[in-house]
Amino acid sequence: MTNRPWTVVAVFFVLTGFFVTGIVADAGIEAGDDQFTEGTESEQAFEEIQEDFERGDRDTGAVTAQLVVDTDRNVLAKQNLLRILTFQDRIETREELRVESTTSSATFVAKQLDPAAETPEEMSQAVEEASPRQLRGAIADADAEAELPVSTDFTRQSARAAVTQVGITYDLPPNADTDVEIDLLDRTEAVANSVDGFDSDDNILLFGEAIVEQENEQLLGDSAAVVFPASIVLILFFLIVAYRDPFDLALGLVSLLLTFVWTFGFMGLAGIPFSESIITVFALILAVGIDFGIHSINRYREERTAGADIDEAMVVSTRQLLIAFVIVALTTTFSFGANIVSDQTQNFGIVASAGVIFTFLIFSLFLPAGKVGLDRARADRRIPAFGTKPILSEGSLVARGLSVGVSISRVAPAMFLVVMLVFGGSVAVYGTGVDADFDEEVFFPEQERVEQYQELPAPLGVDEYVFIEYLEYIEEDFEIPFEESVTIYVDDPDLREGDGLSEIDRALHDPPAVYQSENRQAEANSILGVIESHAESDPEFADTVTRYDATGDEIPNRELATVYDELFASAAGDDARDQLTTDYTATRIDIQLTADADQDAVATETRRIADGMQLDAVATGQLVIFEDVAEETTEAAIVNLVLASLLTGIVLVIAFRSLEERAVYGLLNLVPVLGSVALLVATMRYLDIALSPITAPILAVAIGLGVDYTVHFMHRFVDEYETNDDVFRALVTTVRGTGGALTGSMITTVSGLGILYVALIPVLIEFGLLLALGVFYAWLSAIVVLPSAIVVWDRLADRPDS
Numbered sequence: 101m102t103n104r105p106w107t108v109v110a111v112f113f114v115l116t117g118f119f120v121t122g123i124v125a126d127a128g129i130e131a132g133d134d135q136f137t138e139g140t141e142s143e144q145a146f147e148e149i150q151e152d153f154e155r156g157d158r159d160t161g162a163v164t165a166q167l168v169v170d171t172d173r174n175v176l177a178k179q180n181l182l183r184i185l186t187f188q189d190r191i192e193t194r195e196e197l198r199v200e201s202t203t204s205s206a207t208f209v210a211k212q213l214d215p216a217a218e219t220p221e222e223m224s225q226a227v228e229e230a231s232p233r234q235l236r237g238a239i240a241d242a243d244a245e246a247e248l249p250v251s252t253d254f255t256r257q258s259a260r261a262a263v264t265q266v267g268i269t270y271d272l273p274p275n276a277d278t279d280v281e282i283d284l285l286d287r288t289e290a291v292a293n294s295v296d297g298f299d300s301d302d303n304i305l306l307f308g309e310a311i312v313e314q315e316n317e318q319l320l321g322d323s324a325a326v327v328f329p330a331s332i333v334l335i336l337f338f339l340i341v342a343y344r345d346p347f348d349l350a351l352g353l354v355s356l357l358l359t360f361v362w363t364f365g366f367m368g369l370a371g372i373p374f375s376e377s378i379i380t381v382f383a384l385i386l387a388v389g390i391d392f393g394i395h396s397i398n399r400y401r402e403e404r405t406a407g408a409d410i411d412e413a414m415v416v417s418t419r420q421l422l423i424a425f426v427i428v429a430l431t432t433t434f435s436f437g438a439n440i441v442s443d444q445t446q447n448f449g450i451v452a453s454a455g456v457i458f459t460f461l462i463f464s465l466f467l468p469a470g471k472v473g474l475d476r477a478r479a480d481r482r483i484p485a486f487g488t489k490p491i492l493s494e495g496s497l498v499a500r501g502l503s504v505g506v507s508i509s510r511v512a513p514a515m516f517l518v519v520m521l522v523f524g525g526s527v528a529v530y531g532t533g534v535d536a537d538f539d540e541e542v543f544f545p546e547q548e549r550v551e552q553y554q555e556l557p558a559p560l561g562v563d564e565y566v567f568i569e570y571l572e573y574i575e576e577d578f579e580i581p582f583e584e585s586v587t588i589y590v591d592d593p594d595l596r597e598g599d600g601l602s603e604i605d606r607a608l609h610d611p612p613a614v615y616q617s618e619n620r621q622a623e624a625n626s627i628l629g630v631i632e633s634h635a636e637s638d639p640e641f642a643d644t645v646t647r648y649d650a651t652g653d654e655i656p657n658r659e660l661a662t663v664y665d666e667l668f669a670s671a672a673g674d675d676a677r678d679q680l681t682t683d684y685t686a687t688r689i690d691i692q693l694t695a696d697a698d699q700d701a702v703a704t705e706t707r708r709i710a711d712g713m714q715l716d717a718v719a720t721g722q723l724v725i726f727e728d729v730a731e732e733t734t735e736a737a738i739v740n741l742v743l744a745s746l747l748t749g750i751v752l753v754i755a756f757r758s759l760e761e762r763a764v765y766g767l768l769n770l771v772p773v774l775g776s777v778a779l780l781v782a783t784m785r786y787l788d789i790a791l792s793p794i795t796a797p798i799l800a801v802a803i804g805l806g807v808d809y810t811v812h813f814m815h816r817f818v819d820e821y822e823t824n825d826d827v828f829r830a831l832v833t834t835v836r837g838t839g840g841a842l843t844g845s846m847i848t849t850v851s852g853l854g855i856l857y858v859a860l861i862p863v864l865i866e867f868g869l870l871l872a873l874g875v876f877y878a879w880l881s882a883i884v885v886l887p888s889a890i891v892v893w894d895r896l897a898d899r900p901d902s
Contacts, residue, residue, distance in 0.1 A: 101418065101469040102411045105476075108469035112462065116358055119365025142725045145589040145718040149688055163281055165308035167266040167292060168573050174260040175250065176239055179297070181206040181227050184266060187295050189220035191268065191288055198284065200271040205239075205248045205264045212238035212245075235259070251577035263577045281310035307570040315567050316543060323859040324379060326553065331855040335386065335848060342394050342844045347474050352393040355467045359389050362458040367451055377448040377794055380867050383856060384801065385455045387875060388432060391808055391845040392463035396421060398841040400471065410475045418468050424815040427755045428808050429460035434747035435804030439797045441743065442736035448797055456804075502839040505884040506831045513888035513895075520885055524775040531781030536734040537699075537790035538726045544568050545860045553860065586706045586721035588689040594715055596664075596684045598650075598657040604628045604689060605655055607713050612705040614697040625690040627679040628655065631663070634672040641666060660684070693723075703727030729793065737796040744800035745774065748807055762818070768889050769814055772881030773806035780874050789870065794863040798870045805871075806878035809846075812838050813882045817890060827894050831887050839883060846879040 101108055169175055169184060184206040191199045202220075210223030213230050217223045230238065240256040242248055254261035270284055289306045298304045336353075343349045363385060367374070399421055403413035433456045439449030477483075508516050547568050554564075588607065594600050604626055611622035632654070635642040644666055648656040656663045664684050667676045680687045693702060704727075706719035752766030780802050789795065816838040820830035849872075856868020 101465065102414055102472055105469040105473035108465060109473060112358065112466045116361055119362045119369075122365030122368030122370075123361065125368035141718060142720040142728050145720040146587075146722075146725060148591070148686070149587060149589050149720065163270045163272050163284075163308070163310075165268045165270070165285060165288065165306060166570070167268065167288075168263060168305040168307065168570065169266065169298075170263045170303050170305070170573070170577075174262075175264045176205060176209070176248075176254075176259060176261055178227060178230070178232075178235060181209060182224055183295050183297050184264070185210065185220045185224040185227065187292055187298065188266065189224070190291050190294070192220060194291070197287055197291070198271050199288075200269045202266060202268050203249075204266040205242070205250055205261075206266075208242040208246050208248055209235070209238045212241045249578075253577075263573060265578075278310045278313050281308060282314055285310065305566060305569055305573070307566055311566050315565050319543065319545075319565065319860055320375070320379075322553070323861050323864060326556075327379065327856060327859045327864070328382070330858050331383075331386070334851050334855050335390070339390070339848060342848060343397060347478065348397055348471070351467060351470050351474060352390075352397070354470070355393060355462050356386070356389045358462050358466065359385055359455065359459050362462070363451065363455040366454050366458070370450070372447050372451060375447065377445070377797075378451060379859075379864055380794065380797075380856075380871070381448065381452050381455055383868065383871060384436070384452055384805075385459055387805060387849045387871070388428075388456055388459045388808065389463060390848050391812075392425060392428075392459060393467060394845045394848070395424075395812060395838070395841045396463060396467055397471070398844070399837075400468075402837060410472060410479070414468055414472050418464070420815075420819055422464055423759055424812050425460055425464045427752065427811045427815070429456055430751045430755070431748045431807040431811070432456045432804035434751060435744040435800050435807070436797075438740045438744040438747065438800045439736075441739060442732075442796075445736060445740070445793060445797050452797075452801075502835045502843060502883055503832060505887040506828065506835055508884070509831065509887040509891040510828060513891040516888045517885075517892055520775060520888075524778045527782035528778035531778060531785055534781055534785040535788075535790040536730040536737075536792070536796075538730040538733060538792050543861055543863065544571070545862060547572060549860065585690045585692050586702055586719065586724055588691070588706065588710045588713075588717050589686070589720050590689070590713070590715045590717045591686040592716040593685050595680070595687055596661050598660070600660060600715065601628050601631070601655050602651075602653075602657055603713055603715050604687070605653075607689065607709050607717075608691070611691075612701075614694055614702045614705055616692040616694055623692040625679065625688075627676060627687050630672055630675045630679055631656070631667060633675075634667060634670060638670065638672075641670060697723075699723050699727055730791075733791050733793055733796045737791050737799050740797065740800040741777070741803070744803040745770070748773075748803050752807070752811075756814075756818075764893060765814055765818065768886070768893060769807060769810040771889050772810055772885040773803060773878065775885060776806050776874065776877035776881045777802045779877050780870065783873055784870065787869075789866045792863055792866075795867050795870060798867060798874065801871070802874040802878070805875055806881065809842055809878045809882040810886055812842060813886055814890075827891060831890065835883065835887075842879055842882065846875060849875050 167187070169180065171177075171180060174180065184204050188202040188204060188207070191197050192202060206227065207220075207223055210217050210226045213234065214222070214226035217226050227235070236259040239248070239259040243250075243254070243256055248254065248261075249265040249267070250261035251263035268288065270281075272280065272284075285306055285308050289300055292298050292304055292306060293300055300306070339349055339352055343352060360382070363381070367378070372378075396417065399417040400413050403416050404410075408416065433453045436452035436456060437449050439445035439452070442449075544565060544567055550565055550568060590604075592600075605628055608622040608624055608626070608628075610620050611617045616623040631645065635645045635654075644663060645654065645656050648658040648660070648663055650657055661684060664676070664680065667673065668682070691706070703719070703724045706721070706724055710717040710719040749767065749770055752769050753763045754766070756765040756769075757763035777799060781799065783789075784791070784795075813834060817830055817834045820833045821827065824830050824833070854868060854872040856871070857865050859865050859868065
């Protein structure tokens with residue numbers, strides 16, 4: 101680095117060219133909840149249901165969408181009902197839209213007026229000819245019979261409502277691409293806008309599941325477009341203050357840029373897609389890179405200020421910092437890498453670990469070589485140096501403030517450590533109450549935040565998010581959960597045997613409070629319900645049911661295959677195929693939920709019922725899957741934290757035993773770090789921030805970032821203590837030297853990470869806040885707690901020269 105600096109720089113630029121090929125390769129984008137739900141038992145059961153029932157052996161499969169109609173007055177007025185029927189008629193008669201069927205309040209009302217009306221055109225005629233009195237009566241009767249899909253302000257007496265929904269079912273090929281669904285939704289929206297009085301910018305909203313996937317990617321891009329420029333501007337400001345020299349600033353920025361190129365190039369080469377968790381890796385690389393850069397330049401300036409020439413200053417500073425950098429890189433890599441053991445955080449762990457290794461190589465080799473080359477060139481050309489002093493001078497106000505930890509260690513170090521241990525234990529116990537939560541909504545911001553960002557100029561401005569608007573309608577106007585049901589998936593040959601149907605009936609009897617029920621029976625769609633319904637309308641099939649019912653409870657329990665054969669061959673065959681596979685070995689039970697059902701309670705009760713069945717059954721559905729993810733997140737967070745602590749402790753002990761012949765110094769590093777992690781978990785509970793697949797890695801990450809601060813402090817102290825036998829003098833020098841670099845790094849990093857608060861995605865906002873707090877806690881622990889730990893150990897242990 102000192103003999104051939106430009107050769108070192110050239111090698112790094114050549115390697116950068118290699119990693120650019122990875123960026124060009126582009127591994128794609130993975131956004132939303134799907135990236136975290138894969139692999140759970142409930143999700144696998146959900147996938148099997150999709151294969152068995154949504155697609156099965158049919159040539160087509162149903163895809164649904166909803167058109168929300170929102171009027172200022174009455175959506176059930178004759179004119180609005182006619183508009184809805186006109187819309188239904190237009191989309192049903194256009195073959196390119198592949199609409200299989202539609203349902204709406206208008207169709208229910210029209211059928212009351214004219215039961216013979218079948219087409220939207222015939223229904224429109226029935227509504228058109230109805231008198232106001234007939235229309236009000238038809239609305240009341242339709243709601244009594246079918247519960248109209250209208251907002252909660254509706255009453256049968258008033259026959260008025262502000263909002264209604266139109267259900268649309270498309271007939272698509274199996275495994276149709278999301279782009280195909282989006283194209284159909286766009287065309288359907290265009291048809292809706294062609295209806296006089298309908299306007300997607302005013303009173304209608306079209307929503308389909310494909311929109312969620314599309315908008316997850318859009319939201320990820322919008323967040324990156326806001327976060328990256330804002331963080332760069334803020335970090336640039338603080339780096340200018342820290343470096344105070346345009347050449348050093350440029351070198352530091354180029355080093356950060358190379359780190360990002362290497363990391364994201366590695367992602368492309370490894371086939372790891374860009375996701376919400378990778379945005380957090382961007383922040384972590386900034387944190388470690390800024391820290392390394394400021395330490396390297398600051399230590400070099402200390403030597404230059406003391407009178408060393410360029411080569412000598414770089415040799416001394418690099419020789420000292422390289423050991424600290426190696427220890428920090430190893431411990432941080434292991435801490436971040438601990439997340440690899442969990443499927444949910446595996447990609448995060450891989451990319452973050454690679455990013456730390458790249459940061460170490462670039463800031464410990466490229467940056468020093470570049471600094472030597474630049475300073476030699478400036479000296480040869482007599483270019484003035486704009487910033488040559490370390491961040492803090494010995495007598496500055498900030499330097500004196502940083503000595504508070506040393507002052508405490510002079511007065512009562514043991515008592516202070518006891519207080520800190522009790523405090524750390526208390527906050528750790530409090531932190532064990534932190535919740536784990538996961539649902540689709542955590543990836544979408546509040547509508548107010550979206551509206552604020554829409555005011556920003558391009559390219560920072562964001563688009564509308566249909567999902568957010570639709571969710572507000574569902575929760576506020578209809579007061580129903582976004583997920584209205586859960587499913588029990590049964591895959592068992594015993595469904596063909598005598599007690600198969602009786603077991604389904606038993607599972608639905610006397611349901612828990614989270615299920616909708618009537619007469620102590622859960623409201624559910626099941627093959628048993630299809631049998632009962634068809635038996636009521638078909639006397640011949642009813643005789644078959646009675647013939648094979650040995651107990652008299654109207655549930656067949658003999659020769660079930662014969663019952664199924666007749667059912668599948670009847671008019672109810674399609675309904676039966678929606679609930680039972682054609683080989684009669686797998687079925688689904690879709691249970692309706694109450695409006696205020698809690699996700700945790702739903703998952704617990706549904707699992708209990710599935711586990712209690714004497715058939716091979718699995719609880720599934722979005723709510724159950726999300727709860728499974730939340731539980732796995734908690735388990736993974738604990739495992740990652742323990743693993744990160746153990747691996748970091750082992751590396752620190754080995755490192756300080758090998759380099760300083762003091763293994764205990766490695767353990768002393770962990771004391772303040774574990775305290776800062778405990779404080780961080782307690783903060784999560786206090787701020788009501790739940791563990792999620794995005795925030796869970798923060799615990800292991802906090803270990804890595806915390807060690808970053810304590811290792812720099814401890815390693816500098818050891819160097820000073822070897823040349824100065826006075827522990828307090830060594831601590832003061834450490835605080836005023838390395839402490840200044842730590843403080844500059846902390847301020848810059850906290851500001852840069854805190855900028856995630858401007859992100860649109862709520863979990864990214866939470867991660868940025870937690871990461872910034874974690875860095876601050878780590879800095880505070882290193883500056884305040886570590887000096888007392890060192891002094892107490894120094895008094896207990898034998899002196900090195902004794």
